[in-house]
Amino acid sequence: MLTSNMVLGGIVIPWELMQQSFWPILIEGIKVTIPLTLISFFIGIIIALITALVRISNIKPLRWIFNIYVSAIRGTPLLVQLFIIFYLLPELNVTLDPYPTAIIAFSLNVGAYASEIIRASILSVPKGQWEAGYTIGMSYRKTLFRVILPQALRVSVPPLSNSFIGLVKETSLASQILVTELFRKSQQIGATNLDQIVYIYILAAFIYWIICFILSLAQHQLERRLNRYTVR
Amino acid sequence: MFAVKGLKKTFGNNTVLKSIDMQVDKGKVIAILGPSGSGKTTLLRCLNALEIPDEGIVGFDDHKVDFSQKVKQQELIQLRRKSGMVFQSYNLFPHRTVLENIMEGPVQVQKRDKKIVREEAIELLDKVGLKDKKDLYPYQLSGGQQQRVGIARALAIKPELMLFDEPTSALDPELIGEVLRVMRDLADEGWTMVVVTHEIKFAQEIADEVIFIDGGVIVEQGVPTEVLSNPKEERTQRFLHRILNPTD
Numbered sequence: 001m002l003t004s005n006m007v008l009g010g011i012v013i014p015w016e017l018m019q020q021s022f023w024p025i026l027i028e029g030i031k032v033t034i035p036l037t038l039i040s041f042f043i044g045i046i047i048a049l050i051t052a053l054v055r056i057s058n059i060k061p062l063r064w065i066f067n068i069y070v071s072a073i074r075g076t077p078l079l080v081q082l083f084i085i086f087y088l089l090p091e092l093n094v095t096l097d098p099y100p101t102a103i104i105a106f107s108l109n110v111g112a113y114a115s116e117i118i119r120a121s122i123l124s125v126p127k128g129q130w131e132a133g134y135t136i137g138m139s140y141r142k143t144l145f146r147v148i149l150p151q152a153l154r155v156s157v158p159p160l161s162n163s164f165i166g167l168v169k170e171t172s173l174a175s176q177i178l179v180t181e182l183f184r185k186s187q188q189i190g191a192t193n194l195d196q197i198v199y200i201y202i203l204a205a206f207i208y209w210i211i212c213f214i215l216s217l218a219q220h221q222l223e224r225r226l227n228r229y230t231v232r
Numbered sequence: 233m234f235a236v237k238g239l240k241k242t243f244g245n246n247t248v249l250k251s252i253d254m255q256v257d258k259g260k261v262i263a264i265l266g267p268s269g270s271g272k273t274t275l276l277r278c279l280n281a282l283e284i285p286d287e288g289i290v291g292f293d294d295h296k297v298d299f300s301q302k303v304k305q306q307e308l309i310q311l312r313r314k315s316g317m318v319f320q321s322y323n324l325f326p327h328r329t330v331l332e333n334i335m336e337g338p339v340q341v342q343k344r345d346k347k348i349v350r351e352e353a354i355e356l357l358d359k360v361g362l363k364d365k366k367d368l369y370p371y372q373l374s375g376g377q378q379q380r381v382g383i384a385r386a387l388a389i390k391p392e393l394m395l396f397d398e399p400t401s402a403l404d405p406e407l408i409g410e411v412l413r414v415m416r417d418l419a420d421e422g423w424t425m426v427v428v429t430h431e432i433k434f435a436q437e438i439a440d441e442v443i444f445i446d447g448g449v450i451v452e453q454g455v456p457t458e459v460l461s462n463p464k465e466e467r468t469q470r471f472l473h474r475i476l477n478p479t480d
Contacts, residue, residue: 128323131282136337136389137313140305146340150327 028185044110051115073112102174121156161219239288263435266445316386376407
């Protein structure tokens with residue numbers, strides 16, 4: 001085990017500091033970053049599904065509202081959205097910790113983006129599938145849930161997994177509203193070791209990478225399972 | 233039993249069906265023939281409201297829908313539940329096995345007992361000669377096999393009327409026979425059928441009545457021996473000549 005600094009081409013790599021910092025940063029990742037991602041994504045997907053269904057329906061006023069929602073979220077930076085929600089809630093006399101505040105912001109963000117993925121997937125299911133549902137006597141709703149969505153969701157798994165992995169990294173923005181997650185923890189450690197701060201950030205990047213790598217393996221497994229009824 | 237009166241359908245400025253009257257008596261097989269773009273597929277799709285006619289009355293003795301008025305969704309669903317449809321491109325549910333495809337209507341729509349439906353579905357598969365394929369997914373079947381599953385799925389809801397939209401047009405020539413054989417069995421069993429087809433010989437063999445349609449109107453109709461062997465109208469003659477002598 002390396003216990004001291006290592007000199008590499010004139011650069012001094014602080015191994016000891018990196019080893020000491022690895023667990024505290026990883027633990028914040030497991031305790032905060034991953035739950036924040038999972039909860040936000042879960043809520044976001046529910047919002048996305050509702051949004052997609054409204055946007056393909058013909059309920060005019062509701063469609064309008066959801067169109068504006070998607071357009072506004074897609075048209076503004078996530079960091080700005082995060083700040084707005086963080087400062088807006090107190091204005092509305094809602095006291096909320098930074099962590100749930102971040103969940104609200106990320107869920108709304110995922111909801112808008114993922115709704116576009118789900119909407120496109122629904123539209124990609126051939127029209128003949130709707131007709132096949134109708135001709136065995138199904139209603140619109142039944143056809144949607146029994147015939148169209150199962151096929152659409154399979155199509156949407158790869159792009160949704162991308163969004164999910166993207167979200168893992170985007171949660172680092174929560175550090176800006178004082179959520180002590182993976183990145184903010186690194187900042188805190190870095191602040192007491194200013195000379196070696198770059199190595200702390202490299203360590204943080206490495207931990208994000210490991211998390212995302214494991215997730216991408218899970219993604220492949222899921223896609224393989226879902227592809228069982230199509231030609232390979 | 234089933235009748236259409238004054239059926240009109242336009243797509244934008246294009247009038248596809250001008251004013252169609254037709255009647256399908258119980259147990260009869262009607263073949264609809266016509267050149268491409270004649271409106272024959274649109275006509276068939278209007279019979280179960282996959283296309284919503286602009287005008288006209290479509291329906292069974294005990295359930296008619298008047299499309300000249302505003303029609304409720306529920307009325308369309310009721311109309312569709314009385315007929316089964318077989319598509320040119322099969323349209324099987326790719327995420328369900330052969331057996332699940334057939335059981336979907338009876339179980340999910342008709343809310344019938346799953347065990348009984350399963351037995352019936354296996355019988356239907358036996359009828360179309362695919363009993364041993366029940367647990368496969370559609371992609372594992374040939375076109376002819378998929379279409380036979382499509383027929384079984386349509387039969388499973390016990391429709392009063394079976395509609396076939398060019399059921400063999402997407403098939404390789406050597407697979408057409410197996411589908412036509414199943415359809416002939418159905419005709420022999422007394423199913424009421426409306427078939428849009430290009431198979432003149434087949435129409436001649438199983439149809440009780442042939443309807444020749446062109447430009448959105450019924451040009452000629454009657455028993456197959458008259459319409460197909462001895463057409464009166466020039467348009468029918470030209471069409472039959474083209475189909476029977478494609479290289480002329």
